[in-house]
């Protein structure tokens with residue numbers, strides 16, 4: 128029996144033990160956005176360091192940042208072989224609304240082949256997989272087929288505020304041939320896929336001010352501008368009637384899709400009716416001239432995430448509010464620059480401020496560029512072969528509408544491409560109540576990572 132087949136059998140024999148480890152890991156409420164969980168972040172970082180240390184002889188370090196620590200591990204004993212940098216995150220989204228959970232979010236529970244708990248799909252299950260694979264390789268062959276560095280952060284769910292400086296300051300430590308991210312998600316449960324592009328993000332928050340204080344709408348209504356009315360008009364000015372963004376220059380750097388790219392996307396199985404049923408919407412909507420997948424993956428957007436102001440309590444209150452607020456984010460495609468987009472959108476907003484109101488804008492500091500990897504990249508081809516070995520079919524090449532800033536950070540600071548090799552699936556309700564991770568995906572992921580590393584061991588750097 129070849130060593131990879133022995134590894135795969137070894138992993139299969141450990142399935143129950145690995146699931147038990149994941150249950151233990153997912154019971155730690157490592158909610159990075161909530162200061163009340165600061166101590167839990169430490170507990171989770173320690174848990175990850177211990178899990179890495181259990182894969183002896185990996186060397187492990189917990190490295191402080193201004194926020195939550197990065198847990199780092201490495202084994203560099205494969206002379207003349209590739210070095211990969213494995214990325215994942217041990218922090219999770221908040222669990223609320225708690226009443227919508229069938230079982231408590233930090234009491235991991237298996238039902239119908241699914242493990243339910245906050246963070247189990249994003250990203251604790253997927254990031255535990257390569258650690259356990261390293262452990263089996265060491266148990267069976269005393270070595271890994273390639274050099275591996277692990278980097279697990281604890282701030283992904285809050286926009287990775289420490290990661291930019293961390294990567295910039297630790298280039299030598301992190302040096303590798305390619306990044307493999309255990310974070311991300313496959314788009315469908317029954318169609319293995321590899322994601323080759325993700326959109327970037329730029330955000331801003333606006334406040335429109337009318338009168339200097341809230342006014343009685345009987346005494347003052349009709350006398351001064353109502354900022355909520357003005358905000359509705361201002362927001363409406365951002366798009367034309369065909370769903371296209373009306374901001375001057377917004378599409379200036381956007382590359383039009385080639386015929387081949389459009390044909391590839393059109394060839395993917397996508398059932399619009401099933402999609403609508405899944406999201407509970409009446410109809411698709413967006414920029415005219417593009418299919419739904421093209422709009423979600425390859426076109427930039429301007430989206431209002433929240434608008435508020437005035438009286439929102441029960442009953443009515445006759446107020447002409449003094450302020451109206453909105454939060455806007457833009458999804459970006461390759462070549463768009465977050466700062467430039469914020470400037471263009473700001474200029475548009477300033478030029479459209481309704482009479483009688485004043486506008487103030489705050490740019491979010493969480494901007495990220497879009498990222499992509501060449502479809503013939505050696506590490507993508509090996510990933511494709513590994514998935515094919517596990518699933519028996521060639522994986523689909525897809526893109527992602529969301530933003531994974533790490534790919535852009537590794538590209539910008541280190542010139543490294545990122546392969547997303549996650550066994551989470553897009554329907555697993557991460558960021559929502561009743562997040563789950565399919566137990567069979569844990570098993571498939573273990574085999575796939577083992578085969579992936581074995582295949583990369585045959586690539587000569």
Ligand SMILES: [Zn+2]
Nearest residue numbers: 249250310311
């Ligand atoms: Zn994640």
